[in-house]
Amino acid sequence: MSRITLVQVGMGTVGGETIAQVIANRNRWWVDFGLDVRIGAVIGRGGALVTTEPDGLADELLRGLVHSRRAGTALREAAAGHELVEAPEAIALLINQGPVIVMDAAAGEETAALDARALASGAGVVLSNKAPLALPRENPIGAELWASAGPRGHLRYEATCGAGLPVISTLRTLIDGGDAPVENTGALSGTLGAIFTDLGNGANFSEAVLAAKEKGFTEPDPRDDLSGLDVARKALILARTIERRVNLDEIAVENLVPEELRETSVAEFLARVSELDDEWSRRAETARAAGATLKYVATVPADGPIAVGVREVPTSSLLGALQGPENIVVMRTTRYHENPLTVVGPGAGAAVTAAGMTGDMLALGTLLMSRG
Numbered sequence: 461m462s463r464i465t466l467v468q469v470g471m472g473t474v475g476g477e478t479i480a481q482v483i484a485n486r487n488r489w490w491v492d493f494g495l496d497v498r499i500g501a502v503i504g505r506g507g508a509l510v511t512t513e514p515d516g517l518a519d520e521l522l523r524g525l526v527h528s529r530r531a532g533t534a535l536r537e538a539a540a541g542h543e544l545v546e547a548p549e550a551i552a553l554l555i556n557q558g559p560v561i562v563m564d565a566a567a568g569e570e571t572a573a574l575d576a577r578a579l580a581s582g583a584g585v586v587l588s589n590k591a592p593l594a595l596p597r598e599n600p601i602g603a604e605l606w607a608s609a610g611p612r613g614h615l616r617y618e619a620t621c622g623a624g625l626p627v628i629s630t631l632r633t634l635i636d637g638g639d640a641p642v643e644n645t646g647a648l649s650g651t652l653g654a655i656f657t658d659l660g661n662g663a664n665f666s667e668a669v670l671a672a673k674e675k676g677f678t679e680p681d682p683r684d685d686l687s688g689l690d691v692a693r694k695a696l697i698l699a700r701t702i703e704r705r706v707n708l709d710e711i712a713v714e715n716l717v718p719e720e721l722r723e724t725s726v727a728e729f730l731a732r733v734s735e736l737d738d739e740w741s742r743r744a745e746t747a748r749a750a751g752a753t754l755k756y757v758a759t760v761p762a763d764g765p766i767a768v769g770v771r772e773v774p775t776s777s778l779l780g781a782l783q784g785p786e787n788i789v790v791m792r793t794t795r796y797h798e799n800p801l802t803v804v805g806p807g808a809g810a811a812v813t814a815a816g817m818t819g820d821m822l823a824l825g826t827l828l829m830s831r832g
């Protein structure tokens with residue numbers, strides 16, 4: 461049997477696009493990979509819509525659900541007339557019909573238990589959601605997920621770090637081939653990349669933050685980006701990929717939001733963010749005078765402290781030349797020492813992130829098929 465059944469968790473920006481890419485490319489995957497990919501269930505906060513029909517959920521129904529979610533309608537209302545079940549039940553119903561892959565494009569830790577349960581029942585899991593992989597090592601669910609993240613396991617997570625860029629797969633290929641990572645450095649936030657590019661071009665910090673918000677690069681509350689937590693989670697995922705046994709709280713994180721602006725409303729923060737302008741203009745000017753520019757950088761060595769924060773980077777370096785919301789990961793290893801291996805390109809956006817997930821899904825689907 462060559463049928464792969466997908467369970468789509470989260471139908472937001474990334475999840476909705478993943479569904480669209482599956483519908484658009486299913487025939488190609490059948491011809492090129494011999495994989496008959498169908499979507500058997502979609503899971504939202506309110507429950508799961510599942511079918512055991514051979515073709516999975518109908519394309520028209522799926523498109524309608526994605527459209528409704530984009531218009532702000534929850535799955536429960538959008539799927540009115542269809543019975544919803546609990547999320548684990550949806551997976552249990554499908555798992556007896558052949559290989560299942562859970563596509564976790566939700567946001568937050570809540571889906572971690574579902575992912576672990578799916579793995580335990582023999583399903584594969586593909587993540588763009590970073591939070592489950594950032595759980596403390598002592599948390600049994602996090603430990604289970606990472607135990608499945610190696611070459612023999614059934615969990616893939618390319619899209620958690622650099623969206624569709626081949627960051628995790630490249631690191632894995634290097635390690636599997638016997639190379640030894642020395643240090644990964646990178647700019648891993650499109651939002652902070654855009655802000656520091658504008659700052660380097662002479663904008664005030666507040667202008668740069670507001671411009672990033674206007675272009676849709678930031679979270680609704682830009683402090684979620686400026687806190688550095690998202691970058692810290694990516695640094696943690698990179699660290700664990702190179703087999704470092706670390707937790708999030710061991711990473712030094714430079715929070716760009718001063719304490720007095722952390723608890724205010726979003727509106728008040730946006731009104732007062734200009735209070736930070738002088739300090740940032742001074743830092744940018746100091747860097748410029750030294751032939752450098754400011755970037756929010758993650759530093760993940762094979763040994764020693766892991767940190768994410770603002771660094772002065774030579775303007776002439778690849779990292780220093782990075783523009784706008786692009787991401788970069790510079791991988792220095794024993795073999796790639798003088799000239800490190802560098803992956804650069806767009807590190808966010810629905811199309812590339814969903815493509816990262818479907819790429820993982822195809823590799824995992826092929827593996828699951830070969831294992832019968």
Ligand SMILES: NC(=O)c1ccc[n+]([C@@H]2O[C@H](COP(=O)([O-])OP(=O)(O)OC[C@H]3O[C@@H](n4cnc5c(N)ncnc54)[C@H](OP(=O)(O)O)[C@@H]3O)[C@@H](O)[C@H]2O)c1
Binds near residue numbers: 469589622809
């Ligand atoms: N956007 C990007 O460019 C990008 C790039 C790389 C990685 N990511 C990661 O990919 C994930 C999805 O990003 P996004 O931009 O698509 O976010 P989003 O638009 O906010 O969508 C998140 C979706 O997950 C659903 N969800 C949240 N908690 C859930 C739960 N416990 N069970 C089931 N569904 C749940 C939400 O449901 P509701 O409809 O009820 O809100 C929503 O549909 C995030 O973890 C993000 O960090 C995003």
